[in-house]
Amino acid sequence: MSLMLDLKIIPVTPFQQNCSLLFDTRTKEGVFIDPGGEVDRLRAKLDEHGVTLKAIWLTHGHLDHAGGADQLREELGVPVIGPHKDDQFWMDEIGEHWARYGHPGMGRAVVPDRYLEDGDRLELGGVTFDVVHTPGHTPGHVVFHNRDMKIAFVGDVLFQGSIGRTDFPKGDHSQLIDSIRTKLFPLGDDMRFVPGHGGMSTFGQERKFNPFVGEDADAGPNTTGPG
Numbered sequence: 001m002s003l004m005l006d007l008k009i010i011p012v013t014p015f016q017q018n019c020s021l022l023f024d025t026r027t028k029e030g031v032f033i034d035p036g037g038e039v040d041r042l043r044a045k046l047d048e049h050g051v052t053l054k055a056i057w058l059t060h061g062h063l064d065h066a067g068g069a070d071q072l073r074e075e076l077g078v079p080v081i082g083p084h085k086d087d088q089f090w091m092d093e094i095g096e097h098w099a100r101y102g103h104p105g106m107g108r109a110v111v112p113d114r115y116l117e118d119g120d121r122l123e124l125g126g127v128t129f130d131v132v133h134t135p136g137h138t139p140g141h142v143v144f145h146n147r148d149m150k151i152a153f154v155g156d157v158l159f160q161g162s163i164g165r166t167d168f169p170k171g172d173h174s175q176l177i178d179s180i181r182t183k184l185f186p187l188g189d190d191m192r193f194v195p196g197h198g199g200m201s202t203f204g205q206e207r208k209f210n211p212f213v214g215e216d217a218d219a220g221p222n223t224t225g226p227g
Contacts (some may be wrong), residue, residue, distance in 0.1 A: 067107020136176025156227025
């Protein structure tokens with residue numbers, strides 16, 4: 001990370017989704033990226049690191065990424081930003097989806113204060129993050145990245161050795177492959193990324209070796225991935 005921003009990754013919910021706490025080390029102002037649930041635990045992390053939350057950024061509307069956003073907004077008075085409006089149908093049903101998975105009360109529906117479009121920018125501590133619309137896993141999925149810091153937050157688009165599932169409603173495999181190859185890989189081989197699940201990797205590593213989207217991939221659909 002930069003001299004100004006620090007990153008803590010906090011796996012939350014039974015899906016072990018990577019919620020990112022990104023904060024300015026000088027002002028201690030920060031954002032949560034994809035707070036999927038376990039709000040009390042996330043608030044404890046804010047206290048542990050002395051961080052004042054300023055906003056919530058969402059990559060997409062699935063329950064394990066957006067489930068805690070509305071409660072955090074209510075309790076801390078911060079805006080929910082993103083994803084693209086095409087994911088609102090997912091966010092409308094977060095509570096019902098958690099109940100179906102046997103965890104009622106884990107999360108609830110949320111309507112963002114601001115939707116995001118391809119080319120938008122977000123700022124934290126004087127550092128600008130570019131927004132890329134990356135449909136395929138969900139129609140409204142977005143990615144946040146900063147070229148200077150060489151860091152991207154990719155939600156469930158891409159994983160270490162895998163890609164996002166596309167067998168959910170409005171998923172599109174060919175669209176997902178196009179998002180990865182034409183919007184993410186051109187950001188540079190040395191761009192590190194935080195996926196929605198599992199360990200970090202780089203776009204270069206995945207471009208070379210990922211069995212679904214790498215140079216030797218057969219590009220077959222992934223219906224068993226973590227996201």
